[in-house]
Amino acid sequence: MRAGVRERHRRWDGGKETLMNRTSSENSVARPADSAADRQLPPDWHQLLRSMLCIRYFEDQVKALFGSGLVRGSTHLCQGQEAVAVGVCSLLTPGDAMTCSYRGHGAVLAAGAAMDACFGEILGREGGLCKGKSGSMHLADFDKGIIGSNAIVGAQLPISLGAGLAAQYRKTGKVSVAFTGDGSTNIGAFHETMNLAAVWRLPVVVVVENNHYGEYSPLAATTSVTRLCGRATAYGMPGLLVDGNDLLAVREVAEDAISRARAGQGPTLIEADTYRHEGHSRSDPAKYRPAGELELWLARDPIPRFEEVVLAARAATRADLASLRDGTKADVEEALERAKTWPEPPANRLYEDVYR
Amino acid sequence: MTAELTCREAIAQAIADELASDPDVILFGEDVGAAGGVFKSTVGLFERFGPERVRDTPISEQAIVGTAIGAAMMGLRPIAEIMFADFAGVCFDQLANQLAKYRYLTGGQACLPVTVRMANGAGAGFGAQHSQATENWFLNVPGLKIAVPGTVEDCYGLLRAAVRDDNPVLVFEHKNLLGLKGTVKKGPYRLGEASVVRPGNDVTVVATQQMRHCALEAADLLAGDGIEIEVIDPRTLVPFDDERVAESLAKTARLLVVQEGPPCGGWGASLIARMTSNHFQCFDVAPRLLASAETPVPFAARLEEAWMPGCADVVNAARELVAS
Numbered sequence: 001m002r003a004g005v006r007e008r009h010r011r012w013d014g015g016k017e018t019l020m021n022r023t024s025s026e027n028s029v030a031r032p033a034d035s036a037a038d039r040q041l042p043p044d045w046h047q048l049l050r051s052m053l054c055i056r057y058f059e060d061q062v063k064a065l066f067g068s069g070l071v072r073g074s075t076h077l078c079q080g081q082e083a084v085a086v087g088v089c090s091l092l093t094p095g096d097a098m099t100c101s102y103r104g105h106g107a108v109l110a111a112g113a114a115m116d117a118c119f120g121e122i123l124g125r126e127g128g129l130c131k132g133k134s135g136s137m138h139l140a141d142f143d144k145g146i147i148g149s150n151a152i153v154g155a156q157l158p159i160s161l162g163a164g165l166a167a168q169y170r171k172t173g174k175v176s177v178a179f180t181g182d183g184s185t186n187i188g189a190f191h192e193t194m195n196l197a198a199v200w201r202l203p204v205v206v207v208v209e210n211n212h213y214g215e216y217s218p219l220a221a222t223t224s225v226t227r228l229c230g231r232a233t234a235y236g237m238p239g240l241l242v243d244g245n246d247l248l249a250v251r252e253v254a255e256d257a258i259s260r261a262r263a264g265q266g267p268t269l270i271e272a273d274t275y276r277h278e279g280h281s282r283s284d285p286a287k288y289r290p291a292g293e294l295e296l297w298l299a300r301d302p303i304p305r306f307e308e309v310v311l312a313a314r315a316a317t318r319a320d321l322a323s324l325r326d327g328t329k330a331d332v333e334e335a336l337e338r339a340k341t342w343p344e345p346p347a348n349r350l351y352e353d354v355y356r
Numbered sequence: 357m358t359a360e361l362t363c364r365e366a367i368a369q370a371i372a373d374e375l376a377s378d379p380d381v382i383l384f385g386e387d388v389g390a391a392g393g394v395f396k397s398t399v400g401l402f403e404r405f406g407p408e409r410v411r412d413t414p415i416s417e418q419a420i421v422g423t424a425i426g427a428a429m430m431g432l433r434p435i436a437e438i439m440f441a442d443f444a445g446v447c448f449d450q451l452a453n454q455l456a457k458y459r460y461l462t463g464g465q466a467c468l469p470v471t472v473r474m475a476n477g478a479g480a481g482f483g484a485q486h487s488q489a490t491e492n493w494f495l496n497v498p499g500l501k502i503a504v505p506g507t508v509e510d511c512y513g514l515l516r517a518a519v520r521d522d523n524p525v526l527v528f529e530h531k532n533l534l535g536l537k538g539t540v541k542k543g544p545y546r547l548g549e550a551s552v553v554r555p556g557n558d559v560t561v562v563a564t565q566q567m568r569h570c571a572l573e574a575a576d577l578l579a580g581d582g583i584e585i586e587v588i589d590p591r592t593l594v595p596f597d598d599e600r601v602a603e604s605l606a607k608t609a610r611l612l613v614v615q616e617g618p619p620c621g622g623w624g625a626s627l628i629a630r631m632t633s634n635h636f637q638c639f640d641v642a643p644r645l646l647a648s649a650e651t652p653v654p655f656a657a658r659l660e661e662a663w664m665p666g667c668a669d670v671v672n673a674a675r676e677l678v679a680s
Contacts, residue, residue: 097430131463140462147429148462152453158422159454165423166430169382169408176426189449192419199414353464354498356522 036305036312039248045310048090048247049321050328052082052303055106057332058115059278062105062122062136065336066282071122075136078106080245080277083302084209085110087250088177088270091258095172096145097163099156100179102137103209103276104149107179112144115332119339126349127342133353154184157193157206164202164267175203175261183214185228194235194269203261205254206269209244211276216288229271237267244272245302248309274302363505364534366512367397367473371435374519375405378433381519384411385420385437385473394439395475395534417443421450424470425458433469433519440482441474441490441528448493455524456499471518476504476528477566477616478664484652487660489565491528491593492622501525501547502593506565508538510551510591517545530565550597552604556584559674560604562627563614564589567665571614574670585612585674593623601627602635609640610677614665619647641680646673 042048059077066075078085081103089110092098100107108118113129121128122136129139137151147163150156160178167174184190185208197204208228212219219226232239238260242253250272257268275297279286286294310316316324361369374381383401385393389412392399402410413420417438424436438444444451451472458466478487494500501523503514511529518525525547553568554575563571568589575585586604590597605611611631615624624645632643646665654660 097426099426129463130461130465133463134461138461140465142429142462142465147426147466148458150454152449155422155449155454158419158450159426159429160422161419162423162426162428162432162434163430164426165382166427166432169427169432189418189422192414192416193422195414196416196419196423200411353460353462355501356459356464356467 036308039309039312041309041313041315042248042251044090045315046324048086049303049306049310050324051086051090051110052247052306053325053328054115054332055082055085055109056303057329058109058118059105061119061332061336063278065122071136072124073135074282075122076103076281077278078103078276080297080301081209081211081274082106083247083250083306084207084244084272084274085179087247088179088207088254090251091254092145092175092177094145095174097147097160097174097176098145098179099147099160099163100149101153101156101181101184102149102151103181104139104179105136108139108141108146108149111146113139113141113146115335116338117141119336120342123339124344125339125342126345127339131349131353132345154180154187154189156180157184157189160204160206161193161196161202164197164204165200167203168200173262175205175258177205177207177258179207179209181214182208182210182212182219182228183222185231186214186223194231194237197267198235198237201264201266203264204267205257205261206267207254208269208271209274210271211274213276213280215280216284218288227271229269232269237269239269239271241271241273244274245300245305247302247306358539360537360539361508362534363508363511363529363536364395364397366508366540367515367529368399368401369540370512370515371398372401372404374435374516375401375409380431381433381435382409382411382427383435383437384413384423386413386415386439388412388437393437395531397529397534398437417447418450421447421455421472424472425450425455425468428468428470429458429466435471435473435519437473439475440486441476442485442488444474444490444493451500451526452494452497456497460499467522468524469519469522470524471515471527472524473515473527473529475531477530477532478653478660479532479566481655481657481660482531483655487653489528489617491526492617494526495593495623495626496621499524500594503527503547503591504564504593505591506530506533506568506589508536509541512540513543513545514547514591516543517547520545521547528565532566547592548595548597550588550590550600552586552600553589554585554587556586556608558583558608559585559610559612559677560588560601560608561585561612561614561670561674562588562590562601564591565616567614567616570665570667571670573667574674577667577671578674581675583674583678596623596627598630601631602638605631605635605638609638611639611643612670612673612677613643613645614670615645615647616664617648618650619645620650622647641677644673644677646670
């Protein structure tokens with residue numbers, strides 16, 4: 001681990017931490033953020049910020065599409081969690097594999113899937129990422145190493161082991177990253193994955209996006225130990241806690257975990273403390289949230305926070321950032337308009353791709 | 357390849373031949389390595405191919421199947437074993453929601469050359485949670501191929517075909533046939549081809565695994581009465597070789613399907629439905645499905661025997677079909 005990383009996240013060491021069983025509102029003040037001026041701005045800051053903005057505007061558009069009845073089924077949005085997806089995925093290189101949950105639009109975009117193809121899939125269009133066969137909860141782009149978001153809670157985790165095994169077996173130095181929600185840490189597949197990853201020392205990084213709610217239930221109502229990175233102790237792997245709304249902190253932690261994986265030192269569990277601005281799914285207005293909680297988290301929105309770092313480094317002016325926002329928003333809208341023009345798949349595609 | 361082998365030896369031989377011919381093939385499952393498999397179907401593989409390619413897993417069926425899926429999508433050809441076929445229940449999500457659907461859900465991006473081996477069936481006194489013939493659980497899940505070998509030759513050939521297939525294949529190896537002896541043949545090995553095990557003109561009898569052997573025994577007895585049944589082993593349930601059955605039916609005009617396992621929602625009922633819908637003009641009499649009792653598989657030997665269709669049941673059913 002590089003010097004300086006330790007200050008921004010905590011390595012779970014099996015008991016010295018005293019953050020257990022806090023309520024989600026207490027969690028919201030988890031750590032004092034480093035002052036923006038102290039932060040080293042990476043050379044690719046522009047791309048990182050743009051990637052977060054893409055996700056934000058993309059999700060806003062998806063919400064509007066569902067709200068206006070243009071899209072069928074359900075969707076699970078990730079506004080507020082952008083820094084986790086972007087921080088981790090910015091470290092992936094060709095040949096790495098990424099899986100994620102159904103709240104996965106962000107990770108899929110961050111890993112490089114084209115926006116119009118993602119919109120197209122969510123709209124059920126022939127030009128969609130998966131030819132309109134899968135919809136919002138199953139996005140995949142194998143050319144980009146995106147081997148699938150998954151509609152079953154935690155089911156992507158065992159699959160991520162296989163990608164890790166292939167890398168280990170072929171000695172490629174590649175890594176398998178799996179994003180998963182806090183709710184998935186209570187499903188059996190999580191336990192099976194953690195143990196097998198550890199016992200085979202697979203190059204797997206499990207990133208728990210702790211947004212404090214498993215569907216409609218607050219974490220503490222369903223989970224006896226709410227400091228989720230602590231689970232790592234039980235499997236003999238490092239567990240790292242990070243402020244998931246701090247892009248650079250996420251990146252540093254992920255770099256540590258990914259480097260270990262590439263070097264054959266086995267898996268890591270990362271808990272990224274974050275928040276979803278929207279409800280669980282399309283039909284959930286999130287009325288169960290305590291008053292003021294959302295506002296608290298909006299004040300810690302990862303995008304303005306990173307913009308402050310950029311400004312403090314004098315890498316851009318406020319006007320530059322406003323222009324980046326406008327340009328990105330326009331690109332997202334353009335991608336959506338393009339996808340809207342694509343046709344639905346013809347009925348005879350029904351039988352394609354069941355078998356090879 | 358003319359030496360006599362048991363089914364379990366043929367299975368180990370098939371895996372060994374695939375491991376030897378393709379470096380992308382790997383085998384993993386509970387106790388398949390150092391212990392040689394709880395059914396001794398993987399004896400010697402760990403010693404020959406080493407711990408990188410023949411791996412013991414924890415008792416974690418979801419992780420086993422998920423690992424196979426992920427590894428296949430990244431280019432390997434995994435063979436996963438989940439021991440007793442009943443344990444498919446503890447990883448049903450990975451089999452039915454993931455493995456079967458992944459290619460479709462990714463618009464054809466995923467290629468899933470995954471072989472899942474399971475020990476199938478009743479007759480050995482293992483009780484209700486270790487004795488089921490579970491192949492029917494998967495008939496309603498498009499995307500999987502299903503192999504049900506009933507001979508040494510098929511245990512070897514269908515397994516090799518499964519490993520070489522670019523689709524997920526579930527291979528059900530019948531526990532009660534593992535000691536059966538026979539020889540293996542040189543390829544090509546194909547999925548989806550039924551075998552006419554014994555020719556006959558009076559009744560078409562379709563049966564797999566133990567029931568195939570039961571039907572052959574019945575055929576000898578019936579021949580004494582002058583009734584010649586044609587015994588067909590479909591060998592794979594998905595894809596199913598309807599054509600071979602229809603050809604036989606055109607000749608016999610009588611169909612008897614013998615299935616280990618309860619009658620509802622099974623391959624036997626589905627076959628009869630397809631044959632009556634598509635070849636109704638061929639039938640002289642209503643087709644018959646001879647299946648297990650609609651109960652869990654009981655433990656006591658006499659009860660388990662009563663649960664399973666037997667030789668006498670096949671003889672009686674064939675006689676009734678001929679008489680009516």
